[in-house]
Amino acid sequence: MDIPLLYKVLDKKTGKDVLDEMEELGIEYKDRLIACDMYGIAMMDDGSLVLMDECSNYVDLPKDRFEIEWYPEVVKQGLVDEMIRISKAYGYPCKEASMTVKVKED
Numbered sequence: 001m002d003i004p005l006l007y008k009v010l011d012k013k014t015g016k017d018v019l020d021e022m023e024e025l026g027i028e029y030k031d032r033l034i035a036c037d038m039y040g041i042a043m044m045d046d047g048s049l050v051l052m053d054e055c056s057n058y059v060d061l062p063k064d065r066f067e068i069e070w071y072p073e074v075v076k077q078g079l080v081d082e083m084i085r086i087s088k089a090y091g092y093p094c095k096e097a098s099m100t101v102k103v104k105e106d
Helices: 018-028 072-076 081-090
Strands: 007-011 038-043 049-053 058-060 066-070 094-096
Touching (some): 018 038, 081 094
Parallel strands (some): 066 094
């Protein structure tokens, strides 16, 4: 069974998806993470977001720098209602992700 992606996390400082800049964030948090061995992000039970490396080290992502974009298909199906409520209660900005594709023009 395929598990759908539920959300993406954007770095408001760079405008990038956290998954696209994991190594850079690992370097930024080099005192707590191994930059060349990054694993991913996770939402904890309390709604906080953490960035993890493959050695089980993690760092909390600050609420004022990161925001959550929920994928519309999982929002419409009601699959993440409780997760959205918890992450908003924790203080992360939340919005529905746009499904539009940006095309680079020549």
